[in-house]
Amino acid sequence: MGNIRLSNVSKTFGTQEVIRDLNLNIEDGEFVVFVGPSGCGKSTLLRLIAGLEDVSDGRIEINGADVTDLAPARRGLSMVFQSYALYPHMSVRSNIAFPLRMAGLDKAAIDRKVAEAARVLNLTDYLTRKPRQLSGGQRQRVAIGRAIVREPTAFLFDEPLSNLDAALRVNMRLEISELHQQLGTTMIYVTHDQIEAMTMADKIVVLNKGVVEQVGSPMELYRTPANLFVAGFIGSPRMNFINGNEAAKVGASVIGVRPEHMTMSPDDGRWCGEVGVAEHLGSDTFLHVKVDGIGQITARAPGEIDLRHGEKIFLSPEPGKMHLFGQNGEIVSASGAVS
Amino acid sequence: MARTLTPKRKVAFTVLAWVLGLLIFFPILWTVLTSFKTEGEAIANPPSFLFFDWTLENYTEVQERSNYLRHVINSVVISFGSTAIGLLIAVPAAWAMAFSPTKRTKGILMWMLSTKMLPAVGVMMPIYLIFRDLGLLDTLLGLTIVMTMVNLPIMVWMLYTYFKEIPGDILEAARMDGAQLGQEILYVLAPMAVPGIASTCLLNIILAWNEAFWTLNLTAADAAPLTAFIASYSSPEGLFWAKLSAASTMAIAPILILGWFSQRQLVRGLTFGAVK
Numbered sequence A: 001m002g003n004i005r006l007s008n009v010s011k012t013f014g015t016q017e018v019i020r021d022l023n024l025n026i027e028d029g030e031f032v033v034f035v036g037p038s039g040c041g042k043s044t045l046l047r048l049i050a051g052l053e054d055v056s057d058g059r060i061e062i063n064g065a066d067v068t069d070l071a072p073a074r075r076g077l078s079m080v081f082q083s084y085a086l087y088p089h090m091s092v093r094s095n096i097a098f099p100l101r102m103a104g105l106d107k108a109a110i111d112r113k114v115a116e117a118a119r120v121l122n123l124t125d126y127l128t129r130k131p132r133q134l135s136g137g138q139r140q141r142v143a144i145g146r147a148i149v150r151e152p153t154a155f156l157f158d159e160p161l162s163n164l165d166a167a168l169r170v171n172m173r174l175e176i177s178e179l180h181q182q183l184g185t186t187m188i189y190v191t192h193d194q195i196e197a198m199t200m201a202d203k204i205v206v207l208n209k210g211v212v213e214q215v216g217s218p219m220e221l222y223r224t225p226a227n228l229f230v231a232g233f234i235g236s237p238r239m240n241f242i243n244g245n246e247a248a249k250v251g252a253s254v255i256g257v258r259p260e261h262m263t264m265s266p267d268d269g270r271w272c273g274e275v276g277v278a279e280h281l282g283s284d285t286f287l288h289v290k291v292d293g294i295g296q297i298t299a300r301a302p303g304e305i306d307l308r309h310g311e312k313i314f315l316s317p318e319p320g321k322m323h324l325f326g327q328n329g330e331i332v333s334a335s336g337a338v339s
Numbered sequence B: 001m002a003r004t005l006t007p008k009r010k011v012a013f014t015v016l017a018w019v020l021g022l023l024i025f026f027p028i029l030w031t032v033l034t035s036f037k038t039e040g041e042a043i044a045n046p047p048s049f050l051f052f053d054w055t056l057e058n059y060t061e062v063q064e065r066s067n068y069l070r071h072v073i074n075s076v077v078i079s080f081g082s083t084a085i086g087l088l089i090a091v092p093a094a095w096a097m098a099f100s101p102t103k104r105t106k107g108i109l110m111w112m113l114s115t116k117m118l119p120a121v122g123v124m125m126p127i128y129l130i131f132r133d134l135g136l137l138d139t140l141l142g143l144t145i146v147m148t149m150v151n152l153p154i155m156v157w158m159l160y161t162y163f164k165e166i167p168g169d170i171l172e173a174a175r176m177d178g179a180q181l182g183q184e185i186l187y188v189l190a191p192m193a194v195p196g197i198a199s200t201c202l203l204n205i206i207l208a209w210n211e212a213f214w215t216l217n218l219t220a221a222d223a224a225p226l227t228a229f230i231a232s233y234s235s236p237e238g239l240f241w242a243k244l245s246a247a248s249t250m251a252i253a254p255i256l257i258l259g260w261f262s263q264r265q266l267v268r269g270l271t272f273g274a275v276k
């Protein structure tokens, strides 16, 4: 069981309000990702759940029990830190065994559990090494090993992959997702990387300046972003935003269309522009088109297309794939029924 | 860009370093040499450097006149005692300031340091009177307390700087892993801080061992440490350079030996954090 509920949680540092009146429910076994730009309060929120920071106001419950005033160790949660935070003077074995030792398990049980965790994480050959003798990926696995041995109610990850190189990051992403499948334990994962969020999460919580902008599955956020912030944050390349006259024509303050929802045509379409830079990725081509009176629009075309710089091109949003936002940035018409 | 030294400059710097090193070492060498001279040779002009009649009579005489061993014991009690008590206070203090600082932490640290800027003589009278009234004059307890107070700011500062270098994440990880405060300090903080704590202790022992203001002013006979033992040869019966040198040599020998064996630790501790 790993149900976590936050009610009206606030956190202020001095006069700075970092988390504002936040409500959130995390179901047992869910993989929840907190995503948002740097400094929006993700780590603070995670640390509040962990008990490493005290809430300024509000209530935190784990499995129905109020843990707001409980010490970190008594909340039954495990945390993996961005810096790994391994104990530098202890061997890998002692690092993984540490939480079990603190829990007062007998030596035989500790050895058995450490061996099991090491096997799952491919660390068996490294048990006698010190952390400084390990690569970044191995250190990360030791940190995860230390987290899983105590069979916590939930795992907390704070940007665990940000110190790894790109290739390793993709591998570890898969490993963590795999681990979640195997263990079925609730995981809360903090990242500023929307791709990590999209690929790993059952549920994404988009944070901005200490408030929740939207909560939903990756596809819900992708299809029906609740506001400009979420629309701009989720999806890569970023959604095109068109304002001014064009938007006013359809009764909105801003129109949003994702690059992959633009159709291109050499002779007919809604907006006419000039091809600027074309980025060829092989599988896709991203065209940056300059449209008079609107500005730069990015469009994605599958595969390779052959267009020269300065060539004329027509762009149109796919029917039903337009997002209309009102004055306050909130969505007014989900997936733009307007054509 | 790598900085390169021309061979000529390298030689010049090497010579300069040796000259400076010898200059610093010379007084100690001279003291040791003088301790093996007769009183006559000690004041001879021009002085003889190595070619004199080596004699041990100063040592035997100093030994007869004073109880060297008792002074050594006093010095050991005061320096080790004040260091131990200081550590008991300074470790938790530095821990709190490094890992849960408040708005006022920096201010308190500066204030503690500022007490070291006050000349000791400025508080001589009040301390003397308080000690007299409490019956602490010329007692080991009194001197240990004074030494603890004198060196505490330095201990807290040194430990604070070492503790600051320890990533807070690691302590938080220990907390998440279920370590109680005591376990966190014992199993995680202390092992990582051992070099820092060790060099703090060493430096403190050396400072307390050599301290001469309070030890001279607050002791007479019973609690007099080695500094008072040296001083006793400098004034009352006029100057006896050879015996004074013998006493000095005997007084600094233990701490020099300690320093020699722990120099690696000391240097590592004092430069901890400077190179990372």
Ligand SMILES: Nc1ncnc2c1ncn2[C@@H]1O[C@H](COP(=O)(O)OP(=O)(O)O)[C@@H](O)[C@H]1O
Pocket (backbone or CB within 6 Å): A013, A018, A036, A037, A038, A039, A040, A041, A042, A043, A044, A045
């Ligand atoms: N211990 C602290 N004291 C003061 N301000 C803090 C503290 N921790 C975080 N903050 C502030 O809270 C804000 C959110 O920080 P954080 O939760 O680390 O953001 P994120 O993890 O989303 O990048 C930042 O503006 C940061 O400066």
Ligand SMILES: [Mg+2]
Pocket (backbone or CB within 6 Å): A042, A043, A044, A159
């Ligand atoms: Mg963060």
